[in-house]
Amino acid sequence: MSAVLDHHGHDVHDHHDHHAPKGWRRWVFATNHKDIGTLYLLFSFTMLMIGGILALCIRAELFQPGLQFFNPELFNQFTTMHGLIMVFGAIMPAFVGFANWMIPLQIGAGDMAFARMNNFSFWLLIPAALMLVGSFFMPGGAPAAGWTLYAPLTLQMGPSMDAGIFAMHIMGASSIMGSINIVVTILNMRAPGMTLMKMPMFCWTWLITAYLLIAVMPVLAGAITMTLTDRHFGTSFFNPAGGGDPVMYQHIFWFFGHPEVYIMILPAFGIVSQIVPAFARKKLFGYASMVYATASIAILSFIVWAHHMFATGMPVTGQLFFMYATMLIAVPTGVKIFNWVATMWRGSMTFESPMLWSVGFIFVFTMGGFTGLILAMAPIDIQVQDTYYVVAHFHYVLVAGSLFAMFAGYYYWAPKWTGVMYPEWKGKFHFWGSLITFNITFFPMHFLGLAGMPRRYADYPMQFTDFNAIASVGAFGFGLMQVWFFLFVVLPMMRGKGEKAPQQPWEGAEGLEWEVPSPAPFHTFEEPPKLNASATKIIA
Amino acid sequence: MSAATTTGKTPYYFVPAPSRHPVMAAIGLFFVILGAGQWINDHQWGAYSLGFGLLWFAVVLTQWFSQAIGESESGQYSDRIDLSYRWSMGWFIFSEVMFFAAFFGALYWARVHSVPMLGSLENSLLWPDFKALWPSVAAGATAAPAGTVEPFSTMGPWPLPTINTALLLTSGVTLTIAHHALIAGNRAKTIGFMWMTVLLGVTFLTLQGIEYHHAYTELNLKLNSGIYGSTFFMLTGFHGFHVFVGMLMLLFITLRLQKGHFTKDRHFGFEGAAWYWHFVDVVWLGLYVIVYWM
Amino acid sequence: VNDLPGGPAVNQLNLHPPVTKIAVDQIWLHNFMMIICVLIFVAVFGVMFYSIFKHRKSKGAVAANFHESVAVEIAWTIVPFVIVILMALPATKVVVAMKDTTNADVTIKATGYQWEWGYDYLKGEGEGIGFISALDAGQREMSDSGKPAGDDYLFRVDHPLVVPVNKKIRIITTANDVIHAWMVPAFGVKQDAIPGFVRDTWFKAEKEGNFYGQCAELCGKEHAYMPIHVKVVSAAEYTQWVNEQKKVMAAKADDPSKVWELPALVARGEKVYNTNCAACHKADGKGAGPIKPLDGAAVVLSDDKLKQVAVVLNGQNQNTMPSWKQLSDTDLAAVITFTKNSWSNKTGQLVQPAEVLAARK
Numbered sequence A: 001m002s003a004v005l006d007h008h009g010h011d012v013h014d015h016h017d018h019h020a021p022k023g024w025r026r027w028v029f030a031t032n033h034k035d036i037g038t039l040y041l042l043f044s045f046t047m048l049m050i051g052g053i054l055a056l057c058i059r060a061e062l063f064q065p066g067l068q069f070f071n072p073e074l075f076n077q078f079t080t081m082h083g084l085i086m087v088f089g090a091i092m093p094a095f096v097g098f099a100n101w102m103i104p105l106q107i108g109a110g111d112m113a114f115a116r117m118n119n120f121s122f123w124l125l126i127p128a129a130l131m132l133v134g135s136f137f138m139p140g141g142a143p144a145a146g147w148t149l150y151a152p153l154t155l156q157m158g159p160s161m162d163a164g165i166f167a168m169h170i171m172g173a174s175s176i177m178g179s180i181n182i183v184v185t186i187l188n189m190r191a192p193g194m195t196l197m198k199m200p201m202f203c204w205t206w207l208i209t210a211y212l213l214i215a216v217m218p219v220l221a222g223a224i225t226m227t228l229t230d231r232h233f234g235t236s237f238f239n240p241a242g243g244g245d246p247v248m249y250q251h252i253f254w255f256f257g258h259p260e261v262y263i264m265i266l267p268a269f270g271i272v273s274q275i276v277p278a279f280a281r282k283k284l285f286g287y288a289s290m291v292y293a294t295a296s297i298a299i300l301s302f303i304v305w306a307h308h309m310f311a312t313g314m315p316v317t318g319q320l321f322f323m324y325a326t327m328l329i330a331v332p333t334g335v336k337i338f339n340w341v342a343t344m345w346r347g348s349m350t351f352e353s354p355m356l357w358s359v360g361f362i363f364v365f366t367m368g369g370f371t372g373l374i375l376a377m378a379p380i381d382i383q384v385q386d387t388y389y390v391v392a393h394f395h396y397v398l399v400a401g402s403l404f405a406m407f408a409g410y411y412y413w414a415p416k417w418t419g420v421m422y423p424e425w426k427g428k429f430h431f432w433g434s435l436i437t438f439n440i441t442f443f444p445m446h447f448l449g450l451a452g453m454p455r456r457y458a459d460y461p462m463q464f465t466d467f468n469a470i471a472s473v474g475a476f477g478f479g480l481m482q483v484w485f486f487l488f489v490v491l492p493m494m495r496g497k498g499e500k501a502p503q504q505p506w507e508g509a510e511g512l513e514w515e516v517p518s519p520a521p522f523h524t525f526e527e528p529p530k531l532n533a534s535a536t537k538i539i540a
Numbered sequence B: 001m002s003a004a005t006t007t008g009k010t011p012y013y014f015v016p017a018p019s020r021h022p023v024m025a026a027i028g029l030f031f032v033i034l035g036a037g038q039w040i041n042d043h044q045w046g047a048y049s050l051g052f053g054l055l056w057f058a059v060v061l062t063q064w065f066s067q068a069i070g071e072s073e074s075g076q077y078s079d080r081i082d083l084s085y086r087w088s089m090g091w092f093i094f095s096e097v098m099f100f101a102a103f104f105g106a107l108y109w110a111r112v113h114s115v116p117m118l119g120s121l122e123n124s125l126l127w128p129d130f131k132a133l134w135p136s137v138a139a140g141a142t143a144a145p146a147g148t149v150e151p152f153s154t155m156g157p158w159p160l161p162t163i164n165t166a167l168l169l170t171s172g173v174t175l176t177i178a179h180h181a182l183i184a185g186n187r188a189k190t191i192g193f194m195w196m197t198v199l200l201g202v203t204f205l206t207l208q209g210i211e212y213h214h215a216y217t218e219l220n221l222k223l224n225s226g227i228y229g230s231t232f233f234m235l236t237g238f239h240g241f242h243v244f245v246g247m248l249m250l251l252f253i254t255l256r257l258q259k260g261h262f263t264k265d266r267h268f269g270f271e272g273a274a275w276y277w278h279f280v281d282v283v284w285l286g287l288y289v290i291v292y293w294m
Numbered sequence C: 001v002n003d004l005p006g007g008p009a010v011n012q013l014n015l016h017p018p019v020t021k022i023a024v025d026q027i028w029l030h031n032f033m034m035i036i037c038v039l040i041f042v043a044v045f046g047v048m049f050y051s052i053f054k055h056r057k058s059k060g061a062v063a064a065n066f067h068e069s070v071a072v073e074i075a076w077t078i079v080p081f082v083i084v085i086l087m088a089l090p091a092t093k094v095v096v097a098m099k100d101t102t103n104a105d106v107t108i109k110a111t112g113y114q115w116e117w118g119y120d121y122l123k124g125e126g127e128g129i130g131f132i133s134a135l136d137a138g139q140r141e142m143s144d145s146g147k148p149a150g151d152d153y154l155f156r157v158d159h160p161l162v163v164p165v166n167k168k169i170r171i172i173t174t175a176n177d178v179i180h181a182w183m184v185p186a187f188g189v190k191q192d193a194i195p196g197f198v199r200d201t202w203f204k205a206e207k208e209g210n211f212y213g214q215c216a217e218l219c220g221k222e223h224a225y226m227p228i229h230v231k232v233v234s235a236a237e238y239t240q241w242v243n244e245q246k247k248v249m250a251a252k253a254d255d256p257s258k259v260w261e262l263p264a265l266v267a268r269g270e271k272v273y274n275t276n277c278a279a280c281h282k283a284d285g286k287g288a289g290p291i292k293p294l295d296g297a298a299v300v301l302s303d304d305k306l307k308q309v310a311v312v313l314n315g316q317n318q319n320t321m322p323s324w325k326q327l328s329d330t331d332l333a334a335v336i337t338f339t340k341n342s343w344s345n346k347t348g349q350l351v352q353p354a355e356v357l358a359a360r361k
């Protein structure tokens, strides 16, 4: 047992170690939140690579007009699978990985509430990913109906569509179990003194995210189940000939889909809210309003879904309602941005990699937020709906948002996970390289969209050539930066190479995770620790 | 972490040792989805994969749950764990509510929006003969828009669905009586009323089977009977499946009661199953009113 | 490459030059939003970067320890709220105007097919005209060969939609198979075309000329190849066009009872094949990937001609092979006859239009 944590002086030593098996069993049979967190992170990084390679195939094809490498059918498969893999394989599981590692550490819990179910949530992802990626090798190829899987195009897909649907069912089950685990851990396993309003922001954002997941994953399951029965069992949910409606699919999907995009950003807000105060050496400004803002975003997210459907031809009242509701989300999101800036204000800042990524996040995410607001204006959306403007918008919030925040979180916490520091310049190089290439890739897409280039196009008019070429070059650069990250930052740290990390590598960081040694011992907080008044330090 | 097994006292929070159940269960589900996806695309081998996967999954779950029951009965679960189970069951049921919400939503949309739209003046451009009435084959309407749906009759509330409503409501009562008996320490009474509850569940399912048979053979009401058939069978079918699962839960709880599991103040297994049963009950009331009466 | 008037300009940075009131309003709104957003952006990040440069540890900054202020927090909730309302007001007016499709001068139905547009003039001058508008086959080939050229690459269609200038045109959209979207950026119009349902939108072009758009909803593999070309002409030219069109229609309205000779029918069928079928089944009839080959296919070679007629009329495999019932009986008879007598297929069979007509329902 980890000596430092054993505040209760058990004199039995190492009697847990037979519970920490070595070799493959340790990982496959894991019930330890840290090991499961690691598994999640490795899985999602693999998926990021696969999704990224698909993105590069897309960008290679779009480098010039004319079909260069792929036929349009295959291109659509790439687009669809890129979206699905990134959303369900890369971003969501990565945040669950962070949650697994950090939530028990941050609230002083021994593990997740349901350790075996926790491992089940992880292992469910493997069959799902095999099915999804394997669908490329099925007759007719992978699903090619876009990640949104709109009916009735999905009805025309081959057998891989069914594989995809079942894979998504399984991933949904995994997400629901994972979320229940997180909710219960947070509600029921906080160390005494760790009241809800003293909890680190990351835990708060995840609590709210978990609620979103529990509420909307089943709705997605419903939508794709209807697709499945329409495809094979003669139902008419989305078939007008039988009294159904293709647009109904879109309503159900986006009732899931819009909260889903906040599922992918709220934990990112949480990570940034941990890092900015640490490197400003100043408490988070407006903690309470951060909590309320997060909750407001989550609640509002349920009543804005049809902003994805302005071009389907809604009645005026519908367009107006969804336009107003969507624009309202700018208010709580603004509160978050302002709070971060106010946290930095008159702080004593340093800019190690985690902080660089966080500042980069705030800056670039806000650009994505503003384009979101522009899309929310129904009359403008009519012009740019389903064009590259939308693609630009969501990569600004997803790549520069979710992904950047994850890099920030990685640099911040990986010393705790691995016990070694990364060389600072390597992280900085990764940051600047990514920031620049990211913008080269996605900024020109705004212009393409405004000029009317539709998305999901395998080929495009000559006038769009230059911006596409620039974007493609940027994409390969961005990809190379991630290769750099993996080879020169992640791998050495996983191998334990590098300067040894102190227990508290960041001068200004607060929280229980910094009260345990680096690397964090296999077992922590088996007995709840006694905390100081602000619930940031262990006093006994 | 079962730190306290050595001392025999209940740990602060029991964390299970490494376990092979999760990964095994995931492997089972792999065969399930692989098989299901192939079978519905006319590859017969899919059926075997599906069956094998389900069997595998069932075996793993049995082992997993037996282990958990063993841990619970040997006093490893503190009050805090009990509370964890309560929270988790509550939120799990909430997720189920949302699943049904998707299908109720579809029914709402079809009745209030898509069918009236299909029969609207503008749409007469496409479906000149279609009159918007619910269901799409009511008197005066020409089948579903495209005429691809054979005429059928709808399922009214009499008599089976009403009997089923009574059965489910009664089962809620017997379950509550069983619960009170358990708290009062009257185990024989508990077990008796539990068996009654299970039996009521089985009867419900049997009657639903008869109702479906009636629909298919006499009313010509099928899964492919347009949007009416789709929503009718998917809603009642998923509900029936949940009754089945709830019934299994109650059955296992009853068997555990017979083995002497649970005490009068520690029996969340029982309560969790009961919560689930009440949830299934409430969904049925929604169905009964919205699907059969309205 | 040069700019395509009415279509995209080379490296165009902003929305298209507007030719309708709605498009003008959209551009105004976009500029308005850009200005506000840039102002907020500069203000917020001005503060942030000021702080980043001044309040760093290396400059000896010592952290203050304030961490909340109810007044400030309320202020920066209310102010954005007010800004958002100010943004919504002008947008509301445009939404209402956009949705007003009443009192149209000409009503045209645009039907999305995989992968071409069908136009039917329903009301107003030109009523009764109907035709299919598909991408120029040569451009589709250019795309495949990877060597595109021309300013109107991917925009050239065989039959552009022709409408009069300064008249309110109501477009009713619907679709035959999957969802498509009819968009013309210069008009500020984009409307999904949904199978089984009709939706509408409108425009009143204030300039003559050619205007271009593309299908804007993923509709399968040829999604990038179903452009929209609208020709806006003066009232006089429009009347002239309508009259010509009526004559062409009368001439083309083949009598389905006419009995054809093999060579004539095959020749006609080849044209139909190239505009409609070759995209999937390929010019050599070999298909590709999931697309079934026609060359040597059992259904095509079968003596039971009705089998192939049924597939072509009703589609197959969940519409992977769509229904082609929108084509005329003669065109269908011709294209079936063509496939039965091309490549290695040498059946000598002839399908007459009357047989197709009989097979329709």
Ligand code: HEA
Residues within 6 Å of the ligand: A148, A261, A262, A264, A265, A307, A308, A326, A327, A329, A330, A331, A333, A334, A335, A337, A365, A366, A368, A369, A370, A371, A372, A373, A375, A376, A377, A381, A384, A385, A386, A390, A393, A394, A397, A398, A401, A402, C040, C044, C079, C080, C081, C083, C084
């Ligand atoms: C992480 C994911 C994420 C996030 C956070 C967001 C955030 C937002 N999104 Fe985005 N969105 C997506 C992911 C995301 N989106 C995806 C994936 C799609 C495409 C799906 C598909 O079709 O495939 C999409 C599409 C999409 C559309 C549909 C476009 C179309 O298809 O036509 C719209 C339209 O309203 C929209 C709006 C918004 C808005 C208003 C926000 C807001 O939350 C943004 C709020 C933030 C700010 C406004 C900036 C900060 C605020 C201030 C500094 C305060 C002061 C500001 C003011 C007072 C103005 N999004």
Ligand code: HEA
Residues within 6 Å of the ligand: A048, A049, A050, A051, A052, A053, A055, A056, A058, A059, A079, A080, A082, A083, A084, A086, A087, A091, A145, A146, A147, A148, A391, A395, A398, A399, A403, A441, A455, A456, A457, A475, A476, A477, A478, A479, A480, A482, A483
């Ligand atoms: C959720 C997160 C997410 C992330 C992280 C990304 C990341 C990227 N995305 Fe994607 N994207 C989506 C979500 C995401 N995307 C979604 C939801 C859609 C919509 C799909 C749809 O329309 O249905 C979409 C669509 C989409 C399109 C539009 C396709 C179309 O409409 O046809 C494009 C086009 O450029 C694109 C590009 C990229 C690029 C270049 C990256 C890059 O950031 C990727 C960088 C990563 C790597 C490159 C991998 C790491 C490197 C290696 C494995 C080594 C090999 C590399 C080299 C040697 C250089 N994405």
Ligand code: CUA
Residues within 6 Å of the ligand: C112, C113, C115, C179, C180, C181, C215, C216, C217, C218, C219, C220, C222, C223, C224, C226
């Ligand atoms: Cu038609 Cu895209």
Ligand SMILES: [Cu+2]
Residues within 6 Å of the ligand: A257, A258, A261, A304, A305, A307, A308
């Ligand atoms: Cu949204």
